[in-house]
Amino acid sequence: MKVPERVRWAVGGLGLRGDERVLEVGGGPGVSAGLICAALTTGRLLAVDRSPTATRATTERNAPHVEAGRLQVLRRALADLDAADVAAALGDRADVALAVDVNVFWVDDAPVEAAVLHRVLGPGAVLHVLYGAGGPTPPDRVVPRVRAALGAAGFVDLADVVEEPGFGVRARRP
Numbered sequence: 001m002k003v004p005e006r007v008r009w010a011v012g013g014l015g016l017r018g019d020e021r022v023l024e025v026g027g028g029p030g031v032s033a034g035l036i037c038a039a040l041t042t043g044r045l046l047a048v049d050r051s052p053t054a055t056r057a058t059t060e061r062n063a064p065h066v067e068a069g070r071l072q073v074l075r076r077a078l079a080d081l082d083a084a085d086v087a088a089a090l091g092d093r094a095d096v097a098l099a100v101d102v103n104v105f106w107v108d109d110a111p112v113e114a115a116v117l118h119r120v121l122g123p124g125a126v127l128h129v130l131y132g133a134g135g136p137t138p139p140d141r142v143v144p145r146v147r148a149a150l151g152a153a154g155f156v157d158l159a160d161v162v163e164e165p166g167f168g169v170r171a172r173r174p
């Protein structure tokens, strides 16, 4: 499967060193999971998606990473993810989290989802909530709503991202 430009951009923007504990929410078919795992050495990825089709595809596409213990795939709505799920997969809270084209952060106020991310990320962790460019909704409708949702949950250092391949917000968990 061809890697969509937004996915390559979003994963590249994580700046992974290789040892991070990464949480991805809503990875869909698992193309991003493959790129993330390829950038990990001692690190691990927990890929969470509420869709059984997505989790199946992610597992199948990335079978060698699952077998190597680098990737765990979990079918779960973000609102239902708890700290024990993350600790079981990653051994601790996450250092980095990513969501690409997951609309809950701007179509709703997403207080539960943002609070879950705050809970399962460790201090200093960076959260990337990003959207591919070229969709029907322009950045100026999306970015302020994502920023508000993350700010209300206690994330800090909120940085708007508006680049050619996509847009969104990067934030730090204090």
Ligand SMILES: C[S@@+](CC[C@H](N)C(=O)[O-])C[C@H]1O[C@@H](n2cnc3c(N)ncnc32)[C@H](O)[C@@H]1O
Pocket: 004, 006, 007, 025, 026, 027, 028, 029, 032, 048, 049, 050, 051, 054, 076, 077, 078, 079, 099, 100, 101, 102, 103, 104, 113
């Ligand atoms: C539009 S697709 C994007 C897939 C991939 N990130 C990409 O950019 O190609 C959104 C994905 O997020 C998942 N998703 C949406 N809301 C979710 C939620 N609240 N909790 C977990 N997964 C969610 C959907 O099941 C779907 O797989």
